[in-house]
Amino acid sequence: MPYVMRNADGDICGLFEQPQEGFAEELLAADDAAVIDFLNKPLPVAAVSARQFKLQLLAAGLLDSVDAWVAQQPRDVQIAYEYSGIFVRNSPMMETGFSAMGFTPQQIDGFFVAAAQL
Incomplete structure (x- = not known):
């Protein structure tokens, strides 16, 4: 189960195996729809x-x-x-x-x- 970090808009902006100090996280199941959407999101193009x-x-x-x-x-x-x-x-x-x-x-x-x- 990954720890999820969200941005100010509530969108997932990071997944971590361990809690990250100084950030509010939540624990979601790896098969949670929000986690799957985040992982399938296209990478930004520079x-x-x-x-x-x-x-x-x-x-x-x-x-x-x-x-x-x-x-x-x-x-x-x-x-x-x-x-x-x-x-x-x-x-x-x-x-x-x-x-x-x-x-x-x-x-x-x-x-x-x-x-x-x-």
Whole structure:
């Protein structure tokens, strides 16, 4: 039976064989649905190729909106968007762009997971 650590939203964020000092845990059965869901959750994707990123923008119907947004940004952002070989999930420019498009952190993760499959 694993010890379960949850985040502020109540989602499982870690499984441990022993209690972890300084954290509130609960003990759940290994076959508990929440434990199984946590173990089957796709790992976060830290970066994707430019091809994957832009094809996912196209698939999501966002390519034209993002192109228009980038065209109004400072020159360094335009150059990075046009010439980067990879797009890194947690880069400041990426965070700014996704925020401007109204994405939540969970939606950004989902976008990168989908893009990584292309």
